[in-house]
Amino acid sequence: MTMEMKDSGSVVLTAYHPHSPARIPGMEQSFVQDIPPSHSPTSRKSLSRCRRINRMLSSESAPPAFSRSNSQASMDSTSMEDFWCEVESIKESREDGSEEAMLLEFKPADEGELEAEWLQDVGLSTLISGAEEEDGQALLSTLTRTQAAAVQKRYNTYTQTLRKKNKHTVRDVRDIFGTSDSSPTFETVPVSPVSSNGIQLPGQKPVWKSVSSKSCLDCGIDKGSPSITEELSYEVSFSESITVLPKTQEWPKNQRFKKEDSALPKFIVRKSRFGLTEVGDLSPEDMKKIRYLSLIELTAFYDALGVELKRNRVERVRGRENGLFGVPLTVLLENDQKKVPGIKVPLIFQKLLLKLEETGLETEGILRVPGSASRVKNLHQELEAKFYEDSFDWDQVRNNDAAGLLKMFIRELPSPLFTVEYLPAFITLVEKISKIKLQLQALHLLIMLMPEANRDTAKAFLQFLKKVVANEGKNKMNLWNVSMIVAPNLFIYKGKRANQQEMQAAATTAHIVRLLIRYQDILWTVPSFLISQVRKMNEAAMNNSKRQLMFDKGVRKLLRRKTMERERPERPEGAVTFPPYLQSDIPEGVIRVYAPLHSKVSMAIQLNSQTKAKDILARFHCENSHGSSQNMRGQIQSLHEIGGNIGQHCLDPDAFMLDVYRANPQAEWVIKPKAS
Numbered sequence: 001m002t003m004e005m006k007d008s009g010s011v012v013l014t015a016y017h018p019h020s021p022a023r024i025p026g027m028e029q030s031f032v033q034d035i036p037p038s039h040s041p042t043s044r045k046s047l048s049r050c051r052r053i054n055r056m057l058s059s060e061s062a063p064p065a066f067s068r069s070n071s072q073a074s075m076d077s078t079s080m081e082d083f084w085c086e087v088e089s090i091k092e093s094r095e096d097g098s099e100e101a102m103l104l105e106f107k108p109a110d111e112g113e114l115e116a117e118w119l120q121d122v123g124l125s126t127l128i129s130g131a132e133e134e135d136g137q138a139l140l141s142t143l144t145r146t147q148a149a150a151v152q153k154r155y156n157t158y159t160q161t162l163r164k165k166n167k168h169t170v171r172d173v174r175d176i177f178g179t180s181d182s183s184p185t186f187e188t189v190p191v192s193p194v195s196s197n198g199i200q201l202p203g204q205k206p207v208w209k210s211v212s213s214k215s216c217l218d219c220g221i222d223k224g225s226p227s228i229t230e231e232l233s234y235e236v237s238f239s240e241s242i243t244v245l246p247k248t249q250e251w252p253k254n255q256r257f258k259k260e261d262s263a264l265p266k267f268i269v270r271k272s273r274f275g276l277t278e279v280g281d282l283s284p285e286d287m288k289k290i291r292y293l294s295l296i297e298l299t300a301f302y303d304a305l306g307v308e309l310k311r312n313r314v315e316r317v318r319g320r321e322n323g324l325f326g327v328p329l330t331v332l333l334e335n336d337q338k339k340v341p342g343i344k345v346p347l348i349f350q351k352l353l354l355k356l357e358e359t360g361l362e363t364e365g366i367l368r369v370p371g372s373a374s375r376v377k378n379l380h381q382e383l384e385a386k387f388y389e390d391s392f393d394w395d396q397v398r399n400n401d402a403a404g405l406l407k408m409f410i411r412e413l414p415s416p417l418f419t420v421e422y423l424p425a426f427i428t429l430v431e432k433i434s435k436i437k438l439q440l441q442a443l444h445l446l447i448m449l450m451p452e453a454n455r456d457t458a459k460a461f462l463q464f465l466k467k468v469v470a471n472e473g474k475n476k477m478n479l480w481n482v483s484m485i486v487a488p489n490l491f492i493y494k495g496k497r498a499n500q501q502e503m504q505a506a507a508t509t510a511h512i513v514r515l516l517i518r519y520q521d522i523l524w525t526v527p528s529f530l531i532s533q534v535r536k537m538n539e540a541a542m543n544n545s546k547r548q549l550m551f552d553k554g555v556r557k558l559l560r561r562k563t564m565e566r567e568r569p570e571r572p573e574g575a576v577t578f579p580p581y582l583q584s585d586i587p588e589g590v591i592r593v594y595a596p597l598h599s600k601v602s603m604a605i606q607l608n609s610q611t612k613a614k615d616i617l618a619r620f621h622c623e624n625s626h627g628s629s630q631n632m633r634g635q636i637q638s639l640h641e642i643g644g645n646i647g648q649h650c651l652d653p654d655a656f657m658l659d660v661y662r663a664n665p666q667a668e669w670v671i672k673p674k675a676s
Contacts, residue, residue: 082368082484083506089370090411090488093404112161114311115154118299123292127155138540139292142533146239147293150300228265230437234527235272238441239300259480264518265436269525273659275613275652277526279448279455280675282534283647287452289534290526294448297530301442302425307432310424319414323384324348326412329453339388342675344456348387351394352406353464360399361467362474367485371401379405407489410461417458418490422446430508440519443512447523448530455524462520469517483513535645535663542645591661593639595671598624607658613639614653620671638674641667650674 119127126136143151233241269276279287302309319328322335332346340347360366379401386392397405410417429442447455465482472478487509516523593616594602600623605616616639641649644666651660661667 080484080506080510082481083488083510086368086485086488093373093376093408112158112165114313115158115161117313118154118295118311119151119158121292122151122295123289124151128158135541138537138544139289141540142293142536143296144237144240144300146237146300146304147296150239150296150303153303154299230265230267232267232269232437232440232522234269234276234525234529237297237300237529238445238527239297239304242301242304261479261518264514267437267440267519267522269522271652271654272528273656274528274663275655277528277531277649277652279524279526281650282526282531283649284452286534286538286647286649289537290530291449293530293533293537294445298422298425298442298445298449301445302429305429305433305438307429309422310428311422312420312424324387325380325384325409326414328414329457330451333453344453345460346457348383349406349409349457349460351387352402352409353460355394355397355402356399356406357464357467360402361471363399364474364476366399366468366475366477367403367407367482368477369400371398371404375401376404376408380408410489416490417454417461418446419450419454422449423491426512427505427508430511436515440515440522443515443519444523444527448526458516459520459524462516465517466520479514479517480510483510483517487513531649538645538647589658589661591657591669593620593669593671595620595624595637597635597637597672600624605657607661609656609658611657612653613651613655613657613660616657616669617653617671635673637671640670640672642670643668 116128119125123139124136140148140151282290299309319331320326321331324332329346332348333343336343336347356366375398379397383392383405423446426439426442426446430439433439447458450458465486468475468477469479469482484506487506490513491505491509589607590604591607592602592604598620600620603620603623605611605619617637621637638653639651641651641660641664644664646664646667
């Protein structure tokens with residue numbers, strides 16, 4: 001679904017593609033405008049108006065130009081009532097001046113510009129500039145067949161556009177991919193699983209370990225509710241796993257989003273011998289590469305499904321440079337880190353969540369029942385003046401007012417919490433592909449694409465929402481209720497009016513929020529096939545660097561080697577040359593682990609096929625239980641893999657160390673606190 005955005009005065013749904021050849025007749029008509037002014041913004045007197053909007057949008061007699069979307073057809077009118085009431089509440093807060101309305105602007109794209117930006121976003125600007133950059137070469141060398149086909153398709157479009165415009169000569173695609181045809185076809189077939197760390201171990205079959213029911217990755221419905229259980233694997237890329245192309249036609253009108261929790265399948269992620277990796281477990285440098293690879297994989301995934309990957313091109317809105325509300329997350333964090341080094345979620349956001357978790361989780365209708373608009377406005381102003389002085393009285397804040405401030409913070413961010421560029425892609429997929437597993441895989445890759453500040457803040461927010469749902473028995477807020485309230489705050493963005501097409505995406509956006517809350521622990525786990533590719537990328541970059549270094553210093557090295565050969569005594573006949581690892585002080589299968597905060601700072605550990613990371617941690621804890629540093633006590637210690645073909649990797653306690661060692665024999669092993 002595409003649409004043309006108005007220049008001003010309209011609500012922009014972040015998940016819609018803005019480009020359309022012509023405006024649909026009547027699009028300017030706002031259904032919110034048809035609502036009479038509210039007589040009491042602090043109450044739910046507008047409930048009848050919400051119901052009227054819902055009836056209007058769900059009416060079968062809607063004009064043909066506004067044929068109902070699949071998402072709207074999939075929900076009955078009463079099930080979306082909370083959504084429309086929240087939209088009305090947001091409108092009222094705009095009108096009374098408690099929030100500053102600011103439009104997010106979309107830029108039109110010239111032919112070929114989207115492809116050029118895509119190549120830059122995936123770290124392949126070298127294909128545009130023509131420079132022989134090592135990072136680009138390393139990335140290309142790690143791609144799967146479907147990923148390479150996705151890159152090739154975008155590069156073909158880009159070069160063909162440039163040739164039409166006669167701008168300049170571009171590199172032929174055959175020079176990059178080494179193919180005899182500039183537009184080869186790739187068959188999507190299953191591939192052999194590789195180790196999650198990028199090394200295919202000869203003759204080794206993947207060993208799976210079920211994540212226990214207490215683990216965060218046993219995601220699904222509550223016990224006692226009937227559901228389908230499906231198993232997820234991260235060993236093979238999502239795009240390579242699509243062997244049968246699902247049907248992409250529009251959903252039939254009698255097919256519905258079922259709002260019951262039991263309608264969602266239960267997914268179980270099984271640990272390989274390398275364990276699982278969360279987004280905070282990798283170094284920023286490696287996470288940057290994960291983002292490159294995630295965008296390539298997302299594109300290949302959509303190509304394999306036969307679904308168009310839509311993208312918004314957004315003019316960045318410049319926010320305030322100080323204060324609390326309306327300030328970019330990166331600016332907030334930069335200011336907060338001066339007070340609390342290493343903090344990842346803005347202090348004001350943390351405090352609002354803490355307030356609600358301490359006193360509001362059992363409040364009936366929390367998030368749904370609005371606070372007093374006048375009180376929220378006064379609290380907003382008082383927070384701006386007193387928060388950083390530590391003089392704000394949190395005891396005066398009522399729970400519903402705190403919820404209102406939390407939602408206001410999210411709405412006033414200069415850029416959406418869930419970045420806007422690729423959300424149209426997910427809207428399209430949800431509308432065309434009904435299988436939850438495929439929707440979840442696409443959403444997983446979108447999470448990997450998020451900037452670090454957005455991802456960390458979104459994670460804290462979703463963890464809070466999960467706690468709200470867990471207290472449904474007292475607060476009367478189930479998963480669907482919470483999703484409907486949160487969706488307009490996340491996805492209806494910066495404006496005063498909404499047109500009908502945007503409103504019709506209500507059920508789709510609520511469904512997205514439902515997936516985010518239910519499967520959040522899965523979504524913040526880095527797929528192991530991406531870690532495999534990062535390892536290969538790092539190895540390729542190291543090899544390129546070594547070759548360059550050898551080229552630069554070739555003459556000196558050659559002279560030095562010749563000198564050493566003349567000075568080296570002749571080797572006796574029959575002498576055996578040992579491999580490097582046997583010539584070193586540490587034999588194969590033995591690692592030296594460093595623990596700077598322990599009294600015993602290092603230890604040689606003999607690995608066997610059953611040695612896990614947690615076994616090494618337990619051994620250090622046992623031998624250092626009486627002499628550990630005071631700084632270490634009370635901190636959770638983790639084993640880290642540092643260097644070699646990874647930047648830094650906090651290991652899963654269940655990781656089998658001999659497998660990790662064989663995948664990265666050049667690494668160092670350090671016990672230290674896990675980054676919070």
